[in-house]
Amino acid sequence: MKDMRAHLEKLRNEAEECELISKLATDTNKKALFARLAVLQRALVKELEQAIAASSLDPSD
Template identity: 50%
Template sequence: MQDYLAQVEKLRKDAAECALVRDLATDQAKRELFDRLASHLKALADQVEQAILQRNVGT
């Protein structure tokens, strides 16, 4: 369980770092790329967290 939570935390940290790069980027294409990366990583973290919660409810 702790492994899953650590992965969720890492995904959220990576998403925050991508958002920071996005905010600091001067190139439009780079901003868009890092915006998509941040969004995807956040969504993935949300999905993993939801799967953990559903698994715990089912047990």
Template identity: 55%
Template sequence: MKDMQEHLEKLRVQIVECEMIRDLATDPKKRDLFARLAEHHKVLAAEVERAISTQSPPSAADETRLKQS
């Protein structure tokens, strides 16, 4: 679950970066490319969020086992 949260945060950062580059780009092709990349990352982030929300929280035994490894 922690890995998925970390990946979600990375996707959110990439969305912001793509939108920033899109807004600063003077070339229309680059502006379009980074707009599409931002939208694609938004779709990926939504999928990760959905996967996180459908996972059951780890039990106390699972957490203990993870800490020991």
């Protein structure tokens, strides 16, 4: 569980970094690329949060 939470925090940070790069980029293609990466990272964050929540309900964990 500790590994999952560490990975979750890493994904959150990466999503924030991608969003920031997207906002600061002057190249249109890079702006769009990093915006898409931020969206994908945030989707992974949601999935991992759900997996953590589900595993915390599992008494065998």
